[in-house]
Amino acid sequence: MLAAAAIHVPAIRYLAIMPVIVLLGGAILLLAFQSLLRGPMRLRMATVATVAISLAAFGLAWWQWADVEAHGPYTTIAHAVVTDGFSVLVTVLVSAVMALSAMVAEGYLAREGIEGGELHVLALVSASGAVLMAQANDLVIVFLGLEILSIALYVLSAYNHRRAESGEAGLKYFVLGGFSTAIFVYGIALTYGATGTTNLTQLADFLSRNVLIHDGLLLAGMALLLVGFAFKVAAVPFHMWTPDVYQGAPSPITGFMAAVAKAGGFAAFLRVFVSSFGVLRADWRPIIYVLAIVTLVVGAALAVVQRDIKRMLAYSSVNHAGFVLLGLQAASAVGVSSALYYLFAYGFMVVGSSAVVTVIGRHGDRDHDIAAYRGLARRQPLLALCFAVLLLAQAGVPFTTGFLAKLQVVVASVDGRSVPLAVVAMASAALAAFFYLRVTVLMYGPGPDAAPAPVGPGDPPLAVARRTRLNAALLLELAPVAVADQPQRAALAERVPVPALAAVAVGICVLVTVVLGVFPAPLVDFAHRATLLFVP
Amino acid sequence: MSIPGEWYLVLAAALFIVGALGLLVRRNVLIMFMCIELMLNAANLTFVTFSRMLGDIGGQVIVFFVLVVAAAEVVVGLGIVVAIFRRRASTSADDLNALKG
Numbered sequence: 059m060l061a062a063a064a065i066h067v068p069a070i071r072y073l074a075i076m077p078v079i080v081l082l083g084g085a086i087l088l089l090a091f092q093s094l095l096r097g098p099m100r101l102r103m104a105t106v107a108t109v110a111i112s113l114a115a116f117g118l119a120w121w122q123w124a125d126v127e128a129h130g131p132y133t134t135i136a137h138a139v140v141t142d143g144f145s146v147l148v149t150v151l152v153s154a155v156m157a158l159s160a161m162v163a164e165g166y167l168a169r170e171g172i173e174g175g176e177l178h179v180l181a182l183v184s185a186s187g188a189v190l191m192a193q194a195n196d197l198v199i200v201f202l203g204l205e206i207l208s209i210a211l212y213v214l215s216a217y218n219h220r221r222a223e224s225g226e227a228g229l230k231y232f233v234l235g236g237f238s239t240a241i242f243v244y245g246i247a248l249t250y251g252a253t254g255t256t257n258l259t260q261l262a263d264f265l266s267r268n269v270l271i272h273d274g275l276l277l278a279g280m281a282l283l284l285v286g287f288a289f290k291v292a293a294v295p296f297h298m299w300t301p302d303v304y305q306g307a308p309s310p311i312t313g314f315m316a317a318v319a320k321a322g323g324f325a326a327f328l329r330v331f332v333s334s335f336g337v338l339r340a341d342w343r344p345i346i347y348v349l350a351i352v353t354l355v356v357g358a359a360l361a362v363v364q365r366d367i368k369r370m371l372a373y374s375s376v377n378h379a380g381f382v383l384l385g386l387q388a389a390s391a392v393g394v395s396s397a398l399y400y401l402f403a404y405g406f407m408v409v410g411s412s413a414v415v416t417v418i419g420r421h422g423d424r425d426h427d428i429a430a431y432r433g434l435a436r437r438q439p440l441l442a443l444c445f446a447v448l449l450l451a452q453a454g455v456p457f458t459t460g461f462l463a464k465l466q467v468v469v470a471s472v473d474g475r476s477v478p479l480a481v482v483a484m485a486s487a488a489l490a491a492f493f494y495l496r497v498t499v500l501m502y503g504p505g506p507d508a509a510p511a512p513v514g515p516g517d518p519p520l521a522v523a524r525r526t527r528l529n530a531a532l533l534l535e536l537a538p539v540a541v542a543d544q545p546q547r548a549a550l551a552e553r554v555p556v557p558a559l560a561a562v563a564v565g566i567c568v569l570v571t572v573v574l575g576v577f578p579a580p581l582v583d584f585a586h587r588a589t590l591l592f593v594p
Numbered sequence: 595m596s597i598p599g600e601w602y603l604v605l606a607a608a609l610f611i612v613g614a615l616g617l618l619v620r621r622n623v624l625i626m627f628m629c630i631e632l633m634l635n636a637a638n639l640t641f642v643t644f645s646r647m648l649g650d651i652g653g654q655v656i657v658f659f660v661l662v663v664a665a666a667e668v669v670v671g672l673g674i675v676v677a678i679f680r681r682r683a684s685t686s687a688d689d690l691n692a693l694k695g
Contacts, residue, residue: 198656205663209670216674225678226690232671233626233687237617239667240633243660244610247637250653251603251644302693 068136073122074193075139077115077149081156081186084111089179098168104175105164105559111182112157115189119149131591133195137257140195143588147398148192148325152318155405156185158563159314162413165557166310169421170218177217181314184210188322192329195591197246197256197283200326204242204290207322208235211315215307221423227306234289234299242286248279261334262592280335280342287330290323293383294353297376301364304372305426309419312368313412316375317405324382324401328394331386333592339389346387347479353380354486362493367415367426370493371408374452377490378404384467384483388474391593396466399585403459403571407451410567414445417556431497433505437553442501444568451571453494454487458575462582602643610636621687627671634664 072079088111092104123146126132131142160178167177187206194200212235216228250256252275253264270276285296292300304312331342357377364370378400385397418434419425435442451458464487471480574581613632620626638657645653682689 198659202659202663205667209666212670212674216677219677222678222681223693225674225681226693228674229623229671229678229690230693232667232674233617233623233630236627236630236667236671237614237633239663240610240613240630240637243634243637244640246656247640247644247653250641250656251647254648254650256652256656306693 069134071132071134071141073118073125074132074134074141076118077122077153078186078189078193080111080115080118081153081182081189084108084114085179085182085186088175088182092175092179100173101164101167101175104178105160108160108175108178108182109157112153112160112185115153115185116150116157119146119153122146122149127587133259133591137259138196138199139193140591141193142591144325144329144394144398144590145189145193147402147584147588148321149189151321151402151405152185152188152192155314155317155321155409156181158406158409158413158566159310159317161559161563162313162409162416163308163310165560166308166416166423168557170220170308170423172218177214177308177311180210180214180217181311184214184314185318188318188325191322192325194326194329195258197249197258197261197330200330201239201243201246203322203326204286205239207319208239208290211235211311211319214311214315215303217311218308218423221306223306224308225306227303230306231299231303238286238289238296241282241289245279245282245284245286248275248282250279252276252279258330258334259592262336265335265337276338277341280338281345283330284342284345287323287327288349291320291327291379291382292376293349293379294356294376297353297357297379300376301360301369301372304375305366305368309368309412309416309423309426312371312415313409316371316408316412320375320379320382321401321405324379324386324397328386328397329590332389332394333590336389336593343387343389346383347476350380350383350387350479351482353377353383354483355380358486358489361490364493365427367418367428367431367497370428370497371411371415374490374493375408377486378408378452380486381464381467381483384471384476384479387476387479388467388470390470390474391589392473393467393470394590394593395585395588396463396470398588399459399466399581400463402581402585403451403463403574406567406570407448407460410448410564410571411445411452413560413564413567414441414448417441417554417560420554428497428500429506431501433503434501436505438556441554441556441564444564446498446501447568447572448564449494449498451575453491456575457572459571459578459581460575462575462578466582599643599647602639606636606639606643609633609639623675623687626687627668631664631668634660 088104088107092100095103122141126141126143126146133140159181163177184207187203190203191200194203212228212232215231216225218224246256253261255261289296335342353376357373357380361370361373361377364373382397382400385393418430451460454460454464468480468483610633613629613636616629617626638660641653641657
């Protein structure tokens, strides 16, 4: 009797959860050990340790990839966690982005005079949540990953306690994030009630073998899950938090959030909907269709009217979310791999862009009006060139990863017989190109001291030349120019100091964007082989 | 006396709606936190009810996960509120208007 009551413990393949363990354990050890150090060394050591931990997770992800290639994808811990090409690619992306963000954050923390590396600890925890979301094979694990990712991000948004905006961003993110979490959990509860399981494989199995006559409960659960995910990936109309949080959060965190939260959110979104609710695709594809169109159009249209570069990046991230939704809407293996490729390309572009924004923001993290970029190419040509490349890549210019990313999701969408959606996507890309170009042209235009010169009656040729230049500047601006007063303009004309590590991070992002754009084969191949464990 | 499981589900749905409406209507941040808790607990009640109806223990285990996460979430949320309260001595969401565009 007693012998029969022996407790069975599920078998664990530790390689499957090693990246999560390394990121999370590394974060805890870092928190403990950095309190032993004092002074500026403390931040430097924390950054070195964070980069080392991220690279360890990066290496483990490649080990997992070799394992998946050799033995095929597998589930472990009572089928709650899965390791397949899909999860490996997201792990590679998240750990790489984590290392780059830590390098950018170091310069930011030193400049703002914030001691210690707790920011790194929180970011590592958040990254482990994103990896867990990509590996989740159970709705409960998706929920845990989502919360590990989000709770750390709430604190990170509010991290700079000297800026009132930072706290406000944290609180807004928290309230709306908590709301979406509650909706998500209720969605899990209804799905559990309708099918009797939360395991994604069993869910797919149940749905393929049973036809529910009263499927109201299941559809309600699915709709609530969709709303929860749409909040996380900032799809319109669930994007309201995005501009405020992106603007208020410390600049390095803005890039980290855009890359990692989107990657984690979309990873779970794709797995749950394509693989588990694949049988019900006729029910959810129209919803995603509408969501994608609204997201594409609203994201691009509102980005055009922004004057704050961080708000502009926020709306552009909404627009990018619309493109990834195209891959999801296709609901096919091609769609999933194109969405993955898009997330990968976008991750590097946005982290590089936000690194430049961090540097230009100067002390106090305040100079985010696009006027701060006027004539940047004269003062710092290399920085301007890097930013221009990253912005043009986001616009989808050929020979960058951004072009291939947009091309692939559109092709997947056409394959899925959603031609009007693909057309809307391309139109929104053209609209979106406008604001990337606007910043680029501002950077390569005249400096801040040249623009608002009064035109006198004498010296007509010069006056005409000045007036045409003024008109050109006004055309580019479209919105009224806030005329900066003299000392402020003088400050804007100075060179900004670029920390060495931030420069390296920007360089890596530009290299990845351009090299993989010119030689696309390795990444495209990786994304195509990085399939989900199960696609019906 | 036995109460049908559906009643609990209806009660949970009502609690969830009360929480969601409260979050959208109320302006005090602390009350908004309570509304989030109400929504999470409505989900918990649903899990337990389905667990009994399906005869499956899994649903009751999930409740513990949700409870732990909810506690962690509130700790972080209150920390952020305290940090903001130090600046402006108000917990009204309407005062949070520095970010717009």
